[in-house]
Amino acid sequence: MIKKILVANRGEIAVRVMRSCKELGIKTVAVFSDADRKAKHVRYADEAYHIGASPSSESYLRMDKIMEVAKRSGADAIHPGYGFLSENGDFAQLCEDEGIIFIGPSPYAIHTMGDKITARQTMIEAGVPVVPGTKEKITSEKKALEVIQNIGFPVMIKASAGGGGKGMRLVKEESELISAIRGARSEAKSSFGDDAVYIEKYISSPHHIEFQILADKFGHTIHLCERECSVQRRHQKVVEETPSPIMTAELRDKMGRDAVAAAKAVEYYGAGTIEFLVDDNLNYYFLEMNTRLQVEHPITERVVGVDIVREQINIANGLNLTYTQEQIKQRGHSIECRIYAEDPENNFMPSPGIIREIVEPLGLGVRTDGYMYEGFEIPIFYDPMISKLIVWGESRDEAIHRMKRTLDEYKISGVKTSISFLKRIMECPDFYEGKYNTHFIEKNLDFLLSKTNCDKHCEDIAMIAAFAEYMSKLKKIQPTTQFEVYYNKWKDVGRIKAAMRI
Amino acid sequence: MIKKILVANRGEIAVRVMRSCKELGIKTVAVFSDADRKAKHVRYADEAYHIGASPSSESYLRMDKIMEVAKRSGADAIHPGYGFLSENGDFAQLCEDEGIIFIGPSPYAIHTMGDKITARQTMIEAGVPVVPGTKEKITSEKKALEVIQNIGFPVMIKASAGGGGKGMRLVKEESELISAIRGARSEAKSSFGDDAVYIEKYISSPHHIEFQILADKFGHTIHLCERECSVQRRHQKVVEETPSPIMTAELRDKMGRDAVAAAKAVEYYGAGTIEFLVDDNLNYYFLEMNTRLQVEHPITERVVGVDIVREQINIANGLNLTYTQEQIKQRGHSIECRIYAEDPENNFMPSPGIIREIVEPLGLGVRTDGYMYEGFEIPIFYDPMISKLIVWGESRDEAIHRMKRTLDEYKISGVKTSISFLKRIMECPDFYEGKYNTHFIEKNLDFLLSKTNCDKHCEDIAMIAAFAEYMSKLKKIQPTTQFEVYYNKWKDVGRIKAAMRI
Amino acid sequence: MDFEAIIGERTAKLTLLSRTDKILKVSVDGIIYELDCVTTGNGVYSIISEGKSYDIDVVQGLSNKQFIVNSDMSEYKVEIVDAESRYMKAMNKAKGFDEGNIIFCPMPGKIVKILVKVGDTVEKGQTMVIVSAMKMESEFKASKEGVIKEIAVAEEETVSGGQKMIVLE
């Protein structure tokens, strides 16, 4: 049985993984870069080792250093979290070679799902619906035209090794096709060193819905129902919820079965996520598999009542799954808001810096997964997500109202955050009515960026508060008798001028 | 419909009630004493009014002032929380007379359940089991002896108006009886102005198990299952859990039906709690009814998934209950630890003071209901309970491990707290095995007060940390060149002495 | 003693009437407020005005007279103008100095690329510097036509929030 786990990650996910370890009586090992010496995961772990300079290429992505710490600390397993090395098949292989348990799927599953064309082919063979399009790499432009004749415009050209929107082209009519293929291939080549592309029908206003799956090493595979992740900005999820407002029991059952089939097709074990595109007519298509823990896993944990990290560790220990599919039942509704250190009013510019003050929202139905503390400097080197706020309500309506309440309660000062933007999402009619797809933010941007009204009275109060702080600072700088006179009487104008130099 | 609620309370419960109000779109009004000007409930509310000096007799117990604020602010309802005026039938009556909705039961229900002999008689008539003993006030010592002949020693003499252990006497044999009755009556007279006493069989090692009930104004009454509250110190609950480790489905059903019958017997509406004593053979007896929200209500909320404060407001609005008995289902296990500002190592001496730093435990399955913030001064005038930590786990085992993890994470400095004592409760074999009754703390006190072992190495680290802080303070006081030399080189012994005067 | 407070387009006249530990009496554009105003420390104010309770967090902005005010309702930038800042503004104006000519870096980050050099003429909207922070690159553009007078940062340099990067003329 695993007794000590090295968490090869930082930030909230490192802390979240360690929490489950502590509850299971497993010792925890943190690794850290220069910028993270004082980070929460270092303070929270039983052991901590420095692995390099601040840029992740010199620390959190260094397989050799992480492996060295694993050996040195006597860890018998590594949990990769998400991002960094979590979907790196070579790292999973290295762990296997070195006799350290990788808490995740096999290198084979990671590699197969990591290459989009291979994944597509595997899904087609497993009978999981994929977006209509090519089964193989596009080798000629003639072949491309033939494929499109069958599926019709518009289509997407996508890089097989792609991600983050690179090597992608939307083609609306035949005249654009040739240049789009050439452009996509050349971009794919320069971005990923691989110019393989494929063609898919373009789904115009899709929902992004994913299924959480769990599988043990004996082939038992179950799903923990869906997550609706259509609230995205530049392909980054912002808000997730479960159940999906458009889901039906029948569709859940059908998609769930396909998600399980997709996992089984790569002999998957561990926790993973099958992402689907769903169109307005509830047709769904396999998009990709994330062969790791997802940022948004807590909403599933809340609604089905399962600690997914604990299950990952159990599976890695070679235990049977704790549950059968029949035991998985959803209860109530859960929403997650990702808090980014960014300035929505200034084109979402990132905002690292020192956290001056935090008030975490508390009470019924609230979970916060974060890693900030007062005085901590959010580094400039890593992801801007600084916290996740997860609420639960008996109904979707209650969950939305609770999310508004908790966003109001959540105070973070010192860095700019997306909290006010998230509040506007909760207030947006399209969201409230559950009528949204991946174009939600684009479509509602004016609404989302508009401020709640503040009349003259509320401006007056804001001015007075700033004035009170201004005075209190003056007092600290000039705590002399001269200033006391000024502070208490505020009348001796002659003296004020001298006291005002801050 | 209620649009504005005055919360006639302070501390965590005032904030907790306001949270549900905010989620329901209801405006909130706080009242505060001198000591509470900067308290969280004042800052959290939409409106706040000063009602008097710090002692509660001059503020939170002043019905007249609270009613005046209710009128002035235009509140249409008052939520009393727990403690203070929450079980004061006269205040409920005053609200009724003044046309303000009292969020709680009728004055009749409060009065009936508030007088222990009347409550006992009412329960006997309703067929709810009570501890064997007198049905009426003891008027003669002869009568007392007759009663005891039937039920046998040991017995308890209790004051009808009693509470907090006053006017109570345990009688083990006949020779002690007369003096015990006289003593109890005289103490009852001086404490409550009423010398009525009654006799009950003494249940020697009982469990304290209570049932949460909800009832609307149309006679629909349901229970939300039990809470096990046997971990008590001096009749104060310390840890509560649900389900109870000794509960069976059959017993739950039976006790639940009796709890509902008890509530119906006083035409109860609102949220309330029926407390039972349960002996080792699972015989149970009505102890008393709390005609208000309980401190420990969150564990029920977590396991049955119902916001009890929301339901209180719905009932006060004259709505039907949201649930039928069949819809109430327990899921998983929940435990609450009450964090007191007290020093367990020093005979639990209270420890008010200024909160210097707080780290709240976060993550999966955790709820904190508190009212502290850094810099707030916990006043000397009120209850020492400063926070409640509530965890949930799929199983009792997981909940206990999670509670240990979160107690480890919970850091409060500036005041002494009971956190370490609570940790020891979680580690105590009797608790872990679920084998405990109301004598648990007394029985295990040596274990609970013993410290976890710290070897020489861990002492060394503690010393070094203290030394680092000592040096850092020196540096702040003496940030001169002279001191810098000292700090950086630490060799110039001659200079050090001069720098050391703090 | 009079002050001014600026929020967005609005400039209001602030007059302090009296101040005790608890009660702050102040007039804003002639309206007199008598507030129960206490601080819980560290820039957090609890203000009760005619029964209404405001919980407000005030953080210093880019200068020590600029504040970011967070109330339950929203966030504002407030600048307090006092005798000294009036004097400084007058002085700068006399010297022909304009704060709008300075490009500050609003957040900590790393200078990825500097696309101009001293003496270059830039057009409105032309990108001058690219700063990277948190895996995102932000472009800083000229807000008006001008000539580069000073470049205060170098490529690969780590900058802090509020640091001066470029001065236009």
Add this chain to the structure above:
Amino acid sequence: MDFEAIIGERTAKLTLLSRTDKILKVSVDGIIYELDCVTTGNGVYSIISEGKSYDIDVVQGLSNKQFIVNSDMSEYKVEIVDAESRYMKAMNKAKGFDEGNIIFCPMPGKIVKILVKVGDTVEKGQTMVIVSAMKMESEFKASKEGVIKEIAVAEEETVSGGQKMIVLE
């Protein structure tokens, strides 16, 4: 320069060997520790010693050389003895002054009752003062026989934590 640290019954000899912003080298009773010791501010220390990570909160106790140290494992009272405190202790000893003769109030509260007066002889265990805080009354008793030399508080008075209440002789 040598210091002493006291935990409970144990007095250890502390010698500072070197200190940089990060590395603290110190010997405790002859055992040399080279620690990665940083503060996150406000008395909180993160210490890494041979890979083990300690998160420790240090709060000042009743005097400025007494500390309450909270680690994950437990809570300790640590007193640091430096040249000055050695000097003070020697002086007090010379003067026949004994801290054990002073009854401090450990927490803020209100004096409910004073049961002795100056000149009274008290026995060990005799209750001298009753202090009320948070609806609880605490009795303060004489730790040994003695004569009341001074009563520094009055009934109904509000006292703060660490305040002197009674001096015995």
